[in-house]
Amino acid sequence: MATIDKVLAAIDADLDASLARLFELVRIPSVSTDPAHDADCRRAAQWVVDQLAGLGFEASARDTGGQPMVVAHGGAARGPGVPHVLFYGHYDVQPADPLDLWETPPFEPRLVETATGRQIVGRGASDDKGQFMTFVEACRAWISATGNLPIAVTVLIEGEEESGSRSLGPFLEAHKDELRADLALVCDTGMWNRETPAITTMLRGLLLEEVIVTAASRDLHSGMFGGPARNPIRVLARIIADLHDETGRIQVPDFYDGVSELDEDVRRQWQELGFDAGGFLADVGLSIPAGEAGRSVLEQIWSRPTCDVNGIIGGYTGEGTKTVIPSRASAKISFRLVGDQDPLRIRESFRGFVRDRIPADCSVEFIGHGASPALTVDMSRPEFARCAEALAAEFGRPAVMMGCGGSIPIVGDFKRTLGMESVLIGFGLDDDRVHSPNEKYELSSYHHGTRAWARVIGALAGSV
Template identity: 60%
Template sequence: MTVLDQVLARIDSDLDKSLERLFAFLRIPSISTDPAHAGDCRAAAAHLAADLRSLGIAADLSETAGHPVVLGRGGDASARGVLFYGHYDVQPVDPLDLWESPPFEPRIKTLDDGRKVIVARGSSDDKGQVMTFVEACRAHVAVTGKLPLPVTMLIEGEEECGSKNLPDWIEQNRGAIAADLALVCDTSMWDTATPAITTALRGMVYEEIEITAANRDLHSGLYGGPARNPIRVLTTILGGVHGDDGRITIPGFYDGITDPPADVLAVWRGLDLTPETFLKPVGLSEPAGERGRSIVEQLFCRPTCDVNGIWGGYTGAGAKTVIPSKASAKVSFRLVPGQDPDAIRQAFRTFVRERLPADCSVRFEGHSGAPAVAVPWDLSQLAAARHALTEEWGRDALMIGSGGSIPVVADFKRLVGMDTLLIGFALDDDRIHSPNEKYDLRSFHKGIRSWARILNALAG
């Protein structure tokens, strides 16, 4: 029996105790966005740090302007090894009356299809995922007395409220977290039986726009016709952002973009991501993105622009015949590798200003902005991790893109120069951020085994 076989056997025999440790972590209501739970966030951080110290990992709380970061280091201090990132904070639980059981009293439930799941807030996002890695480290230490390679842990407490203090913390502590590779367990599998490594994340530019016309709201009977209506102006401009073919018409928007390798595109196009499987469950039937691009391309490797909110004038009950003086919208862009967030922001603002009619002015407020990130397709650690996942699950691990954004991955690349492998075991039906959040027991168990294999593979 190899050392890895012994580690995997230890994970299997220790599963009940692993669940006990996870449940203790889940019982702490570490809701980061609610000031009333600041003490609980600190308690969760202290709990995790103490657990890491029990494995021989030097761990403590590192202060930020908000909730503390758990920073731990185990293994040879002279070598770089890997950095593992996760978060201990959770989303609020509202509406509480939709929970079938108290959100911070974790339990095992059997679903109608026979799956056993862990139900609690944070079970999937992200405490359960964090503990898959911690338990894999625990098994290695139990069998061999040490970690298979140097491991640094960075577990933050503000991911669910924007990680606003993390970039500064990373910049100040870049030497302490420098590693050959970052590992993030805050993503999903492709399906219940197929593991996946997220190799590309779209970036983000978020803008708020306000157009002003008259110096006050106007009576539409007295001014309708001659007076400029900023809602009409705003919707006309935003409506012109997309052409009939679904492409974005902002000049220079697609500059610098390249397609993934042909073999990767071929694999993506073979995935079961069709209007029937992807759009029908949410009540839609026809893809609305770029014409000539598959759904999977539209999600994984093409940029987007969406209006996330729009308002102006009277929106209360009943009628009020008014021409508003102002109209506003929130607009987000999802970016892909090759696009510069600052350049996209300025191009959008120029696009709007050039289309403003007489008697109108515009004000912009910039919110988040982060570049897209992509793992080099020939990265040796990517191949090693993919092989390890395939061995555990018995199916080829997919390399996929993500339509979402995880800004910390861009921070690792920009501030520390690290590439990141995003390997998670969540499922689409985990109800993250919703009542009755769950994490499949199989995801938890095989997630631990997967990390044990990955650590072993990365150690060579």
């Protein structure tokens, strides 16, 4: 029996126990953004440490200014041509709200039968606990079937991915020598569809801004001041309305600097994927693409920049009514960036755009949150081909090279701080309801994902 077949057989035989381990992890409500869950985040970090230590990794949870960082080292250097990999994932999850839309409690994972197969349902089942556990379980299978990993593996599992990864940059900087490897493997991405694996090669960047408009020095009675008093909600609403024109084009000056047109070959490849734009929108109860006119939905999510208002806060929002003209109104705004768009220049341009629209008797403040540029992954390295072949072997069809509408800032950090390229392989599906109620991960994603990682590890070792 070939080595890889023994490893794959170990995965198949251990599937129930492997699922039980994932369920244990999903039961820990490691919501990183909420201080009430700090102890849960520490518990999740320790759980991951215990798993990896149990596999013979030298594993520990390191304190940071925020949630702890799990670092583990396993396997051994195998000499030239066999890369040492750094695997990255995150154990923290998004808040489960709104709770009343969950069919069962978010932190009580369960296996659900559906027409298309079984699903693991729970917060973090896909993002990112299920995803990163596929790699951990692949390591387990290699170790149980052969006694060791065929490559050197460093595992980095952070706990602040869903809340801005504040500690990550400084941590990478402070542990450069410990964390540097030949190649990073990042698992926070998806498949093209249930049957077709993918490697993500384009990632949009992200810029986050908060705008606070202040008008009067205090909240006012609309009977006494309504009319002459400026309402900051109206000021803000006008600014927000100005951000796009009727064709969906963003009006912030110089916003499109660094955005290039899609390569014709890539455009053709994407067209051939037969993407069902109608179905994509229908899944979320919509039917009319609202992005830039004249752009396909795939282009709109993979290769075009966006501006979105994520929240507006102002005035009285409690029960009943209150005749108030508020003193302040604020909005949280995010931009998805592509190509060579410079997030810091766009931040300045956006702030200028807002300031130009603030009346003289009002003031505006800005709070800058994250800012990360878009990334295009270098596909020319031989490891990419080995990963792609491993995926094709598991799924019986070639991997699609695709874009990703989301942001995975870690890929940029790995490149800048550690000088490492990343290969982005994940087994999530678009309908996983990531960040939404009733999040799920397909059992087939979990099982084939684990098997695919086992093959990738073997392929990188050159042993398959």
